[in-house]
């Protein structure tokens with residue numbers, strides 16, 4: 001049997017990647033494919049916690065939020081992550097997995113609140129835990145939520161699944177001459193202002209010595225390859 005390189009991982013799924021080729025919202029085929037990737041990894045016996053973004057539905061800094069109070073816009077962004085989390089958990093249920101959504105802001109009729117020992121219990125039981133509503137605070141991102149929850153649950157790595165296949169010397173969507181790093185230190189990523197993740201997330205992972213691997217969500221089998229210990233995407237390390 002193939003052996004996983006990790007016992008427990010925190011997977012960050014980009015909200016925008018959920019759109020697939022649509023202009024906004026959740027693309028059915030895309031979410032089903034993501035869930036199939038997650039299932040492959042869960043079947044290797046890896047304990048999986050997931051943080052999902054909300055950019056496909058709402059982004060605090062988006063043009064639609066212009067003129068709005070930033071904190072209010074950010075709370076709307078957090079609620080968007082709750083919707084994505086519910087959609088993800090339901091897609092998992094349809095593919096025979098058991099997922100639990102835990103929210104950082106209390107909306108108890110909809111999802112249970114985040115309680116760390118409970119999350120740890122679910123993980124030990126082999127359930128997939130989806131952390132909704134980011135950190136529960138405005139002015140943060142779901143990348144920072146991934147760093148925070150990853151640290152709290154003692155994940156061995158944060159896997160950031162996004163639209164690009166790693167960390168580049170500049171935003172590859174804007175600068176075609178950008179080159180990809182196979183690995184980079186947190187200090188270098190922060191000092192070079194690489195925008196693939198925000199500095200708060202990088203700094204938290206650096207301080208907790210929690211490595212991050214940035215990889216493409218659109219590349220088939222990438223998640224499973226990483227979990228099996230292969231070199232894929234970019235490793236951000238201490």
Ligand SMILES: Nc1ncnc2c1ncn2[C@@H]1O[C@H](COP(=O)(O)OP(=O)(O)O)[C@@H](O)[C@H]1O
Pocket residue numbers: 014015016017053055161162163164166167168169170171172173194195196197
């Ligand atoms: N140095 C960089 N290396 C890689 N991607 C970068 C870099 N700078 C900016 N980016 C952008 O960051 C995005 C990944 O961040 P992510 O938070 O997953 O996206 P989104 O916010 O669209 O969901 C990429 O799509 C890319 O356009």
Ligand SMILES: O=c1ccn([C@@H]2O[C@H](COP(=O)(O)OP(=O)(O)O)[C@@H](O)[C@H]2O)c(=O)[nH]1
Pocket residue numbers: 013014015016052053054055056058059060061073074075076077078080081133134135136137138139140141142143145
């Ligand atoms: O701890 C958090 C996490 C998220 N957000 C808000 O939720 C939005 C969606 O999250 P994010 O942009 O990180 O999602 P993604 O980039 O993965 O789509 C952000 O723009 C913020 O407005 C927030 O205020 N606090």
